[in-house]
Amino acid sequence: MLEPQGSSMDFKDYYAILGVPDSADDKAIKTAYRKLARKYHPDVSREAGAEEKFKEVAEAYEVLGNAEKRAEYDEVRRYGRAGAGFEVPPGWQRSGSFGDYAGHPGRDFSDFFEAIFGSAGRAGEAPGRGREGGRRGQDVEMELPIFLEDTLADESKKILYQVPQYDSAGRRLADIDKTLNVKIPPGVGDRERIRLKGQGAPGIGGAPNGDLYLVIRLVPHPLFDVEGHNLIITVPLAPWEAALGTKVTLPTLKGKVNLTIPANSQTGQRLRIKGRGLVSKLGTTGDLYALLKVVMPSRNDEATQQLWKQLAEQAGFDPRTEWSKRP
Amino acid sequence: MITSLSVQWRMDEFCELAGLPAECLIEIVEQGILDPGGQAPEEWLFDAAALAIAKRAARLQRDLEIDWPGIALALSLLDELEQLRAENAMLKRRLGRFLQE
Structure with a gap:
């Protein structure tokens, strides 16, 4: 998830991501985005890698769907091209007009995006911002495969998971590894959610932690x-x-x-x-x-074969009487 | 670690957890996407399953630019799809026990 902060990164061709020419008008960009978003949205698609693909598409639309951002991006694009490592042009000044941007909460944009538009272009307002400036930690969701045997009694399961971590400026830090012993409530069913209060991402500035949600998946049993x-x-x-x-x-x-x-x-x-x-x-x-x-x-x-023959003669059984009823 | 299956939230708390403005939540309830019981919003109670649905509805509304009736339809179709997939996988498994490889 987190890439080292280097001066060079991959150039993202947002036009190619949306599959439109760089002369495309707003309407064509919107249509291309909607089509791809429906195809790859993680709540809709089950394709492998859909989530990553959707993030790329959303980021591309975030830029190309906004006249100001698109203009800035076009300028950068003239400077660097796909394939080569991208470096922010020397003396590059972002316009700074995106500071009040608060459109899309909870979105994670790439380092490339941040290099051009800054983290202010990305941050938005995360859900659960507290009144005192603190911010409640993110809820984390993960699937928990359990065996049928586990649902019968109060079984404990040790789970390992990661939670995202942000500093007070909203910058993403390395994920934290967590371990937890979870008691599986008897009678849980497939796709049911278990909430573990306060076990999600840490809150910022004294705000409460997010919660952890375990989505139960019953593992198919061999018998x-x-x-x-x-x-x-x-x-x-x-x-x-x-x-x-x-x-x-x-x-x-x-x-x-x-x-x-x-x-x-x-x-x-x-x-x-x-x-x-x-x-x-x-x-x-x-x-x-x-x-x-x-x-x-x-x-x-041979002997068994003989016995079957004997049975066949004696039993007088027609297993296909159903068929002979039909004309 | 004690796990809880039966947590319930009131509207304001639920809105904060889901990152939803109250108007959106009212819309979601009016579209029948969630059924929090009670006559008035003050009596509404939401559980963990409702939170997952509300977050999903909010994501679809934001990312796919669909209106609320469209989201209600999409969610019920997606839910049905998931159930049918689960049922299909289960029936295939059961049928597999009767078929020769």
Whole structure:
């Protein structure tokens, strides 16, 4: 995120970023921005790298969408070109007319932008500015992948994360690494948010810290699928187990249970094991469903083949009666 | 570290956290993007999920220059999309257990 403050940086061609010629009028620039913003907005797009792309596009529009800034940028652009390292022209004086700019809070523009327009062009008013000049720290949001097992009890999870840090002038400093032991409340669901008060970015000038929000993501389990508060486990059965019935030892999220498979069971049939699902916030517990799936052995020897033949002759079973009903 | 799921804020506090002017929040509630309960704004209560939605609505309004009815529509469609994606991923996983590789 933070680049070393050098005298040289990459030149940003805002026209190329918006995909417009440098002769484009305001309307064309606006249209190009809107199109790209809809495509890459991090709240809309799931494309990889969308957020970075959107930031670039927003920065380009911030400059090209404003007549004064565009004029200053055009001047700089005549001096330095993409590809070569960019240096602020010697004797460069920014007009200083952007000091009162307070348009877009919470945006992070590049060093290149700052070199031309200064941090005043960028700062805007961050949310939560206190009355005494202090500023509440930013809220930080992160995804927390958890296993189904973690939702059953008061599990603790150690999390590592970074929070942004700003000095009193609004300049971004190196991120702070933080570690926290978090108790996962029983019954949390996928995409649910947990708030950790005051664990976000530090406040400035005595203002309170921001909060940390953890967005729960349930990690898909190799054995269990989730349906509300119920769990589903697929139980493979040999054809004769399905025909004659059997007992299987079934894994659950907590220990094992014995399950009786009745004779003449079918693929797709569900058997309920009460109270072995996920817990809800109200303290009730869902059920576990055993979903039966008849599977064939991958190979048969001669003798087994013989037995299947015998069965085929005796059983007189047509599994496709449905088809023959149709004209 | 104790975690809290059931935090609730009143309007002024919520506006500060979301970085939203009160007029915008009123607009968001009137569009049905958030339902804070209560008859009058003084009775409104917002939770952590509402904060995430409000921030998202504010970003869309700022960055995409959409009006509030458009945002209400976009948010409900995005939400539906996310639910359908989650459901689709889940059904695919379940179907995968019955298919041969």
